[in-house]
Amino acid sequence: xxxxxxxxKTYGNFTALEDITLEFxxxxxxxxxxxxxxxxxxxxxxxxxxxxxxxxxxLDGDEIIALDxxxxxxxxxxxQEFGYYKNHSPRQFxxxxxxxxxxxxxxxxxxxxxLLELVSLADVRDKKMRKFSGGMIQRVGIAQALQNDPRILIxxxxxxxxxxxxxxxxxxxxxxxxxxxxVIMSTHIVSDIETVANQVVMFKDHKLLANNTPAKxxxxxxxxxxxxxxxxxxxxxxxxxxxxxxDGHTIVRxxxxxxxxxxxxxxxTPNLEDVFLYIYRDEAWI
Amino acid sequence: MSTLNVNLTPQEKEQEISAILDRGxxxxxxxxxxxxxxxxxxxxxxxxxxxxxxxxxATVTLAGIVFLLAVTPIERSLATTFTLAPLLFLATQLSCExxxxxxxxxxxxxxxxxxxxxxxxxxxxTFSLVGVIFCVGLTAxxxxxxxHLVQLLPLALSGLFLCALFSLFLARRLPHTLAGIxxxxxxxxxxxxxxxxxxxxxxxxxxxxxVLLTICTTIVSAxxxxxxxxKLAFDKEDHTYAYGQSRN
Ligand SMILES: Nc1ncnc2c1ncn2[C@@H]1O[C@H](COP(=O)(O)OP(=O)(O)OP(=O)(O)O)[C@@H](O)[C@H]1O
Ligand SMILES: [Mg+2]
Numbered sequence: 001x002x003x004x005x006x007x008x009k010t011y012g013n014f015t016a017l018e019d020i021t022l023e024f025x026x027x028x029x030x031x032x033x034x035x036x037x038x039x040x041x042x043x044x045x046x047x048x049x050x051x052x053x054x055x056x057x058x059l060d061g062d063e064i065i066a067l068d069x070x071x072x073x074x075x076x077x078x079x080q081e082f083g084y085y086k087n088h089s090p091r092q093f094x095x096x097x098x099x100x101x102x103x104x105x106x107x108x109x110x111x112x113x114x115l116l117e118l119v120s121l122a123d124v125r126d127k128k129m130r131k132f133s134g135g136m137i138q139r140v141g142i143a144q145a146l147q148n149d150p151r152i153l154i155x156x157x158x159x160x161x162x163x164x165x166x167x168x169x170x171x172x173x174x175x176x177x178x179x180x181x182x183v184i185m186s187t188h189i190v191s192d193i194e195t196v197a198n199q200v201v202m203f204k205d206h207k208l209l210a211n212n213t214p215a216k217x218x219x220x221x222x223x224x225x226x227x228x229x230x231x232x233x234x235x236x237x238x239x240x241x242x243x244x245x246x247d248g249h250t251i252v253r254x255x256x257x258x259x260x261x262x263x264x265x266x267x268x269t270p271n272l273e274d275v276f277l278y279i280y281r282d283e284a285w286i
Numbered sequence: 287m288s289t290l291n292v293n294l295t296p297q298e299k300e301q302e303i304s305a306i307l308d309r310g311x312x313x314x315x316x317x318x319x320x321x322x323x324x325x326x327x328x329x330x331x332x333x334x335x336x337x338x339x340x341x342x343x344a345t346v347t348l349a350g351i352v353f354l355l356a357v358t359p360i361e362r363s364l365a366t367t368f369t370l371a372p373l374l375f376l377a378t379q380l381s382c383e384x385x386x387x388x389x390x391x392x393x394x395x396x397x398x399x400x401x402x403x404x405x406x407x408x409x410x411x412t413f414s415l416v417g418v419i420f421c422v423g424l425t426a427x428x429x430x431x432x433x434h435l436v437q438l439l440p441l442a443l444s445g446l447f448l449c450a451l452f453s454l455f456l457a458r459r460l461p462h463t464l465a466g467i468x469x470x471x472x473x474x475x476x477x478x479x480x481x482x483x484x485x486x487x488x489x490x491x492x493x494x495x496x497v498l499l500t501i502c503t504t505i506v507s508a509x510x511x512x513x514x515x516x517k518l519a520f521d522k523e524d525h526t527y528a529y530g531q532s533r534n
Pocket of ligand 1: 011014016033034035036037038039040041042080188526
């Protein structure tokens with residue numbers, strides 16, 4: 001069990017995260033928050049790149065910084081900005097990182113081929129990475145994070161740059177990986193995690209706002225989300241969520257506390273995107 | 287110890303045993319063991335991966351020094367030796383460290399089992415050994431007699447280790463990515479200034495330092511240098527500031 005215990009992180013006099021307490025056991029944890037909310041900051045603390053200003057992070061009761069390599073051996077990490085070597089092939093690159101991770105050479109070579117297959121890069125495994133697209137590089141990064149079969153997998157915006165097909169593959173992969181390990185991933189793309197996350201962690205104003213299952217998080221808006229094709233007819237306080245086109249009509253989703261919501265709109269089941277937009281709205285209700 | 291007849295209650299025995307186990311389970315970390323581990327599991331290729339640029343800088347520096355020595359008559363042998371002694375080490379170490387820190391993989395490499403800090407510690411030691419060989423070559427080239435060599439070599443080595451110590455000391459303490467470069471610049475300024483301003487007096491001053499003192503300085507600074515390397519390898523390093531810089 002990985003425990004974040006009253007952790008605060010400040011950069012100079014700017015508080016990036018304040019008094020965060022979280023517990024991670026098996027499953028997929030999604031850090032879902034807008035840009036600048038502190039997702040990367042938490043992830044960097046979880047990977048011992050930076051230290052909490054106050055509080056502590058424990059793995060089975062031991063401080064992760066004190067655990068040192070015993071902890072590092074157990075984690076797989078994909079940084080938000082993933083660097084790579086232009087003049088090397090994914091295979092060379094992965095074998096280098098396998099060495100840094102202290103993996104057995106022969107075992108690592110076998111694993112590398114397997115992982116490159118998994119992220120569908122097997123046919124380019126000996127090509128120089130300089131010619132790779134952003135999504136391909138990202139997939140090398142994902143493969144790299146899995147090399148040591150980590151007990152704790154930490155991914156900072158892993159789906160950035162992936163095409164829809166790879167996104168779906170990735171989602172399935174992560175979902176199956178999270179059956180027997182802790183997977184922590186940050187994202188601001190709701191659809192990446194809506195169906196697979198066991199827990200969604202949200203920050204607001206640098207504090208922990210929610211840490212719950214997607215269903216429970218959505219529940220807080222239950223009975224408050226509606227759809228209408230005539231948004232102009234609404235004369236009470238509401239918040240516009242998303243729009244979509246259907247047979248030439250523009251259908252608008254909106255949230256409201258007003259009992260009159262159902263008079264104008266058709267009630268719908270709130271989804272995670274609704275909640276995200278609702279929580280991180282920046283203007284008052286119109 | 288074994289002759290002592292200690293009567294322990296079963297409880298005390300239990301405590302004693304668990305205390306010993308606790309101690310035994312954490313292998314004490316020594317630099318020697320770490321470096322052996324690094325060599326065995328990484329091998330030289332992975333240890334010096336990314337050092338191509340440093341090698342180039344080292345070659346250019348060496349060529350420069352050889353050229354300088356070949357074309358200019360050496361008037362002030364002690365002062366020249368003292369200034370030049372750490373230059374090869376500095377050039378290699380600083381270019382290697384800078385390339386590493388500016389590289390996009392630095393962060394990831396700090397989260398692996400063998401961190402880039404530990405690898406850096408290994409490299410620093412290797413580079414300093416190369417520096418020693420360079421000092422031997424340099425002083426052998428400059429010395430006119432054995433007595434001259436006996437005076438020059440410890441002076442060169444003390445220069446090497448003092449400067450190496452200083453650069454590690456700065457690099458570990460200043461939260462700046464390129465802190466080490468300052469050490470190089472400062473070394474050149476503080477050794478070259480007296481040579482430029484008061485050449486003959488500086489030479490006389492250096493020649494008046496007893497050989498025993500330079501030998502002692504070498505030993506002490508080499509020991510402190512090793513201590514810095516140990517810290518580099520084992521101290522936990524918070525990267526908050528460097529991280530902020532790498533973003534800008
Ligand atoms: N080294 C630093 N020094 C000062 N401020 C920092 C530093 N690193 C991050 N910050 C600030 O801390 C806040 C949180 O940053 P962080 O990178 O954790 O956000 P994030 O949730 O990962 O955002 P994004 O979705 O854009 O990746 C931001 O306001 C950022 O400007
Ligand atoms: Mg981020």
